[in-house]
Amino acid sequence: MLDQRDLERYSRQIMLDNLGEKGQEKLKRAKIFIAGCGGLGSPVALYLAAAGMGEIRIVDSDRVETSNLNRQVLHWDGDVGKSKADSAAEKLKKLNGEIRIETIDEVIDESNIDNLVTGFDGIVDAMDNMPTRYLLNRAAIDNNIPLFHGAVQGFEGRALTVIPGQTACLWCLYHGSAPPQEKFPVIGVTPAVIGSIQANEAIKHTVGIGELLANRLLIYDGLDLQFTEIEISRDPYCIQCGKSA
Amino acid sequence: MVMKVKVKFYVDFKKVFGDERAVELTDTATMRDLLVALGDSTQRSQMIFDEAGKVKPSVTLLLRRNGSPKSVDKEQIVLEDNDTVMIFKALFGG
Numbered sequence A: 001m002l003d004q005r006d007l008e009r010y011s012r013q014i015m016l017d018n019l020g021e022k023g024q025e026k027l028k029r030a031k032i033f034i035a036g037c038g039g040l041g042s043p044v045a046l047y048l049a050a051a052g053m054g055e056i057r058i059v060d061s062d063r064v065e066t067s068n069l070n071r072q073v074l075h076w077d078g079d080v081g082k083s084k085a086d087s088a089a090e091k092l093k094k095l096n097g098e099i100r101i102e103t104i105d106e107v108i109d110e111s112n113i114d115n116l117v118t119g120f121d122g123i124v125d126a127m128d129n130m131p132t133r134y135l136l137n138r139a140a141i142d143n144n145i146p147l148f149h150g151a152v153q154g155f156e157g158r159a160l161t162v163i164p165g166q167t168a169c170l171w172c173l174y175h176g177s178a179p180p181q182e183k184f185p186v187i188g189v190t191p192a193v194i195g196s197i198q199a200n201e202a203i204k205h206t207v208g209i210g211e212l213l214a215n216r217l218l219i220y221d222g223l224d225l226q227f228t229e230i231e232i233s234r235d236p237y238c239i240q241c242g243k244s245a
Numbered sequence B: 001m002v003m004k005v006k007v008k009f010y011v012d013f014k015k016v017f018g019d020e021r022a023v024e025l026t027d028t029a030t031m032r033d034l035l036v037a038l039g040d041s042t043q044r045s046q047m048i049f050d051e052a053g054k055v056k057p058s059v060t061l062l063l064r065r066n067g068s069p070k071s072v073d074k075e076q077i078v079l080e081d082n083d084t085v086m087i088f089k090a091l092f093g094g
Helices: A004-009 A020-029 A041-051 A084-095 A113-117 A130-142 A170-174 A189-207 B012-017 B031-038 B042-048
Strands: A031-035 A055-059 A100-104 A122-125 A147-153 A156-162 A216-221 A226-231 B002-009 B020-026 B059-064 B070-072 B084-089
Touching: A004 A020, A020 A189, A031 A041, A041 A055, A041 A084, A041 A189, A055 A084, A084 A100, A113 A130, A122 A130, A122 A189, A130 A147, A130 A156, A130 A170, A147 A189, A156 A170, A156 A189, A170 B070, A189 A216, B002 B012, B002 B031, B012 B042, B012 B084, B020 B031, B031 B042
Parallel strands: A031 A055, A031 A122, A055 A100, A122 A147, B002 B084
Antiparallel strands: A147 A156, A156 A216, A216 A226, B002 B020, B059 B070, B059 B084
């Protein structure tokens, strides 16, 4: 149930015909898991917190480095050396003290992933490496939780929403491909664009409005400023979501 | 016999290869044969293959044949006349 503070705080989005008070109540009840609190995780967490997502759990085991500050907008000069989890919690609680924010300073791996996502209504993939992205994809499918995927490099980005059992998953698309992890070039605006799209997908799915990026890979080219969509489909032999999985 | 395969390129591939190409191949040609045909200059070849001649892990291939496009990871898949192949780079950064 929304209280008077909620009605005032979220009044500009409650004004939306397709969101309204019912949609805001859905957001208030929703629980979102964000994997990673870097370039993508920062805008995702900021916009979901601002929108009044009821509970946000963020997991990240890294410490803030000076070279993060061009894009990881939840972390500031004074945070260098702090855990990203602590740094994020501090800012997000100041942004919106009305919601529950939980940050966990842990490495996401096979041993803890299912416990970490159990009970959540959505998983945001804001990671920086493919092995963990595939872990999230597998956990999303096994636990029947939608996955909001985003990835960036340079001026380019990708976004895809996975609805388990219904739409193509990350493994259907990339077949387990995992280039060696290395430092990648990126301009801060790119994760801002893609992270905002991931947050928007999470909001739309929670409220139950709009068309999701399901079976549609979004390709963003910030240099030529073009958004392109590629239709994709499930692989029936996918080892993570196919019949034999 | 010769078959024709349409190839569509995205973002950085588009900047090097153009929007799309129609490639003529023998009717037993595989996806790898297509990729070799596309890599007809040092720059184009280096976008597709690594130093060992393997397709780079970031090169993503979708195949449209009688329906919705499907991602394929098999270089040995035999292509058919009027297939459409879409090529773009997978990104992994966050």
